[in-house]
Amino acid sequence: MNAIAKRSCGECSACCYTHGVKELNKDNFIQCQYTRGGGGCGIYGIHPKSCRVYSCSWLDGVVGAPEDRPDKLGLVIGVQRWQYRLGDPEVTLVFEAWPGAFDTERGQLFAHTQMQQGAVLCVMSKEKLPRFSYYLYRLSTTEAYGLRLEEKGYLVYWREPQD
Numbered sequence: 594m595n596a597i598a599k600r601s602c603g604e605c606s607a608c609c610y611t612h613g614v615k616e617l618n619k620d621n622f623i624q625c626q627y628t629r630g631g632g633g634c635g636i637y638g639i640h641p642k643s644c645r646v647y648s649c650s651w652l653d654g655v656v657g658a659p660e661d662r663p664d665k666l667g668l669v670i671g672v673q674r675w676q677y678r679l680g681d682p683e684v685t686l687v688f689e690a691w692p693g694a695f696d697t698e699r700g701q702l703f704a705h706t707q708m709q710q711g712a713v714l715c716v717m718s719k720e721k722l723p724r725f726s727y728y729l730y731r732l733s734t735t736e737a738y739g740l741r742l743e744e745k746g747y748l749v750y751w752r753e754p755q756d
């Protein structure tokens with residue numbers, strides 16, 4: 594049996610920046626005051642429950658190659674996939690670990706792979722307004738959903754699938 598190699602956060606602390614921690618009154622896209630220089634948690638062991646229970650999709654081995662650790666790829670991918678109605682495509686939350694990370698060649702390659710599989714990406718970024726931007730390929734499985742997002746006033750970036 595081919596078990597997925599266990600991954601560890603190592604020096605990554607990307608989610609300590611991208612994610613809010615309610616116990617610390619810390620909002621998204623603010624570096625946590627307890628982040629150690631070089632990565633890791635300065636209060637590990639007594640860190641808040643929100644931090645203890647969190648893992649990203651890369652850590653869970655669900656997305657990305659081993660070298661795509663979020664502090665290197667620049668993207669923290671949420672574990673939970675949102676599906677608002679039966680038949681809707683799955684929505685994947687993507688948080689930029691630094692402004693512009695999604696727009697890099699590496700970020701776009703990741704996006705391309707996900708969207709080719711029919712996912713809709715909901716990208717959260719510190720710099721861009723509105724903070725929720727949806728990216729999807731115009732596929733038979735995604736088009737109706739993307740149009741509904743637009744009707745609701747969300748910013749949708751349509752991409753044409755490439756062969």
Ligand code: SF4
Pocket residue numbers: 601602605606607608609647648649650651652662663664669
């Ligand atoms: S972003 Fe993922 S790999 Fe990085 S510290 Fe958070 S859970 Fe670990």
Ligand code: SF4
Pocket residue numbers: 606608609610614625626627628629633634635636637640641644
């Ligand atoms: S308390 Fe520790 S684990 Fe939680 S966000 Fe801050 S540095 Fe990260």
